Amino acid sequence: MAAVVDDRAVCCGHHRVCESCEVRDLAVCRVLSPEELRRFAALARHVTLESGATLFHEGDPATHVYSLTRGYLRLCKLLADGRRQITGFLVPGDFIGLAFADTYVYSAEALGPTRLCAFARTAFQDWLARTPHLEHELLGRARGELAAAQEQMLLLGRKSARERVASFLLAFARRLGREPGETVPLPMTRTDIADYLGLTIETVSRTLSGLRREGLIELVGKNGYRIRHAAALEAVAAL
Amino acid sequence: MAAVVDDRAVCCGHHRVCESCEVRDLAVCRVLSPEELRRFAALARHVTLESGATLFHEGDPATHVYSLTRGYLRLCKLLADGRRQITGFLVPGDFIGLAFADTYVYSAEALGPTRLCAFARTAFQDWLARTPHLEHELLGRARGELAAAQEQMLLLGRKSARERVASFLLAFARRLGREPGETVPLPMTRTDIADYLGLTIETVSRTLSGLRREGLIELVGKNGYRIRHAAALEAVAAL
DNA sequence: CGATAGTTTGATCCGCGTCAATTCCAGTGG
C-alpha cells in the first residue's frame, strides 16, 4: 500500500484537540466532549496518500475505518472482467466505515494527494459500543448515505445519459456547498465520472460538450465547471 | 391510504410478548429484555395491507417506521414522467425506517396481503435514544443495506440484462433462505422485476425464457422458479 | 363464457457503446 502513516501525529482531526489539524467537520469528533476527544485521539493515526494510491482493496479484511480530512477518494467495485462501478466519491469530512464489517466491500483510491485519520476497526468498535451518542451520529450518517444510494439507483436504472450527467453536476456542486454560479472543482477524470454514472468516457464527454454548447454550464479548464442556468439544468436532470 | 390499523392489537410482533404474533425475526425486538419489550409493545400497532395497497408515498412527512411481519413490499421511486425504479423488495423481518428522517424517500407498496407493526416515528426515536443496544442493532442493519445498495449500483451501472436477471434470481433465493434446487416464490410481477433491474418487462421475460431454455432454471407457474444449476447461473451473473 | 391483467414472443428502432482519429495540455528537457 502506498499509504504513509505518521505515528507521531496523534490527532483526531478536530481543532478542539489538535491545532494543526485542517479539518473542520469530522463526524466522529463533532459530538464528543473534550475528555472523550482526548481518549479518542489515542486511537487515531494520520495517513497520507499520493495521487492514485489505493487505501484498501475490495475483499480485503477490514482492519481500519477512516475519516477523510483532505482530498477526495473514489469507492470502486470491480467485476471479474474488469468492468468498474464507482459507488461514490468522498469529500473532506466523510467517514469511511459505514458499509462494511469484516471485509471491505469496495476499494478506496485517492483522486489526488489525500489525508485521512485512521482508526483500528476493532478498537473503534469497542469504543463505539461505549459511546452511544456517537453511534447515534453514525446512524444518522448511514441514513443519509442510504437515501443517496437509492437516488443513485434511480439514476442508474432509469435516467438517460443527459439526465445522469446533469444530475451529477448539480449533486456534486451541492455536495461541496457551492452556490449556483460558483466554480466547482472536478477532482476526478472523465473515466471516473463515466464509471460513476454507468456510461462510457465518450458519452460523458459528448454530453458535457452538449450542455456547454447550449450554455447551461461552462467548463473551467478540464477540472472544473460552473453552472450557468441552474433551473434549466435541473429540468434536464429530471429530478 | 388503504391500510387497516387495528388499535386493539397491541403487539410488538414478537412471540415473547404476543402469542398470536406470527413473526419470528423482528429486528427491533430481538435484542430487548422482557421488560423493555413490554414498554415497546405499547408503541406498536398492527397494520394490514391488501394486495397493491400503498403504505406511504415518497415525499410525504414520515409519521411512522415499520417492521414487516407477513408478506412482501416494494420500495419505489418515481420520476416526474412516470418512470419508476424499485430500490428494494422487503421480506418478513425487514425494518422500514433506516433510510429516511422527516420525509419518506420512497413509496412502499404491498405485493400481496401484508401485515406490519407500525411505530410512531417520534416516539420510536425517543425510545431509540434511550436504548443504545437497539441503536447498535439498527446500525448493523444499515450496514447490510448499504452494502446491498452498492452491489445493486454495480448491477445497474455495469451488468448486461442477462447478468442482471441471473444475479437477481440468485440473490432473491438467498434472501429467502432457499437452498439451491428448492422452489423460490416470486411475489412480484415481471414489471416489478423490470423496474428493479432497470430493464423493460419484455427484456425480463425474454431473458427468463432464455435461461429456462438453457436449463439453468425452471419456471414454476408464473410466480415461482427453481435454480437447476447454481454454479452455471453464478457464472452468468458475473459476480 | 367474456373481461381483464399479466406474460410471452416477434419485428423494428435508437441511444449509447465501440472503434478510430485528432486535439489538448501538463510536464519535461533542451
Added chain:
DNA sequence: CCACTGGAATTGACGCGGATCAAACTATCG
C-alpha cells in the same frame, strides 16, 4: 523560450443490446 511526449479529452463513424411497438397467448375471476 520552444519542441517533444504521453496521458486525458474530444469528436466522428458505425454497430449492437435492449427499448419500443405490436400482437398473440394465458390465467384468473366474474
